[in-house]
Amino acid sequence: MRLVPPLLLVGLVVLLVVALNISRRVSAGDVRWIAGTADVPPAQADVYRRYLARHRQHRMVGGLLGTALGVLLGLRWNATIPLDLVLFCGVTGVLVGSLSAETYRLSRPRAVDGVAPSLRTASLTPRPPLEHGRVLVTARVLLAVALLVGLVGVIAGQTAPLLVALTGVVVAAVAERTQSVVRSRRRPVVSPDAAAVDHRIRAFASRSLAWLEAGAATLTVSQVLASVPVTSPPLAAAQTFLSITLLVTTFVLVHRASPQRPWSLILRPTPALPSSAGAGGVR
Numbered sequence: 384m385r386l387v388p389p390l391l392l393v394g395l396v397v398l399l400v401v402a403l404n405i406s407r408r409v410s411a412g413d414v415r416w417i418a419g420t421a422d423v424p425p426a427q428a429d430v431y432r433r434y435l436a437r438h439r440q441h442r443m444v445g446g447l448l449g450t451a452l453g454v455l456l457g458l459r460w461n462a463t464i465p466l467d468l469v470l471f472c473g474v475t476g477v478l479v480g481s482l483s484a485e486t487y488r489l490s491r492p493r494a495v496d497g498v499a500p501s502l503r504t505a506s507l508t509p510r511p512p513l514e515h516g517r518v519l520v521t522a523r524v525l526l527a528v529a530l531l532v533g534l535v536g537v538i539a540g541q542t543a544p545l546l547v548a549l550t551g552v553v554v555a556a557v558a559e560r561t562q563s564v565v566r567s568r569r570r571p572v573v574s575p576d577a578a579a580v581d582h583r584i585r586a587f588a589s590r591s592l593a594w595l596e597a598g599a600a601t602l603t604v605s606q607v608l609a610s611v612p613v614t615s616p617p618l619a620a621a622q623t624f625l626s627i628t629l630l631v632t633t634f635v636l637v638h639r640a641s642p643q644r645p646w647s648l649i650l651r652p653t654p655a656l657p658s659s660a661g662a663g664g665v666r
Contacts, residue, residue: 419583424576427576437484438642439642440484441481441484444476445479445483449474449475449477450469453471453472456468456472467602470633471603471606474595475554477640478561478592478599481595482557485561485565518590518593525597526551526555528604529603530552532548532604533549533607536611551600551602551607555603562589566585594639601636605633609622609626
């Protein structure tokens with residue numbers, strides 16, 4: 384067992400290098416997808432390409448480091464690698480990576496459509512609202528349910544469910560903080576086309592973070608239910624079924640939050656993307 388952590392770290396480094404090289408590849412289809420149109424000017428395409436590359440790299444690093452932490456914690460305390468702990472730490476790492484990508488200070492912004500954005504002035508023009516309300520409300524309701532179950536567990540003499548629920552709330556707070564950064568991020572005085580690019584990027588980031596928070600909330604409920612002691616065989620079977628179902632749902636939600644085109648668009652022969660879909664739409 385003593386050789387496992389060093390071998391794991393070596394494997395993580397190799398996987399990280401490979402993943403970073405892969406994450407740098409932003410195709411023209413990815414640019415069309417986030418732009419929501421097949422006709423993307425070169426200057427705007429460069430902005431989209433750099434944004435997607437940065438997000439993929441930060442999320443990949445955060446997810447891999449979180450997964451490695453989950454594996455190490457499992458080996459250290461339980462001498463096993465529990466899937467739920469690894470997944471929870473991985474989702475947390477992806478959220479932290481998203482926060483890093485959104486708050487990362489780039490070099491001086493490049494000109495878009497020949498207009499160089501000013502760093503000392505900000506546009507006061509109202510920005511379109513970001514559509515993520517239902518997903519975000521669902522995530523908050525799930526977290527409230529997890530906290531309620533945790534409080535009931537404390538009354539019954541069990542503290543584990545509440546600790547798991549509080550951990551999920553902390554992870555969701557990271558997502559909420561990142562959402563706040565996306566909503567309140569300053570926008571320099573730029574051309575209308577550049578403002579449209581800014582809205583597409585903000586719409587993608589907001590929707591993606593909402594899916595991530597929903598995934599974290601679903602995973603939290605799953606772990607809270609799994610930590611409740613059950614003695615009745617029928618209740619134990621129902622508990623296992625619900626936990627597995629919620630775990631699968633978590634995988635689906637995290638996949639929807641990924642900064643890349645869904646397979647349905649990758650396999651589609653038509654190169655153009657309908658204007659109503661794209662980064663801000665539900666995948």
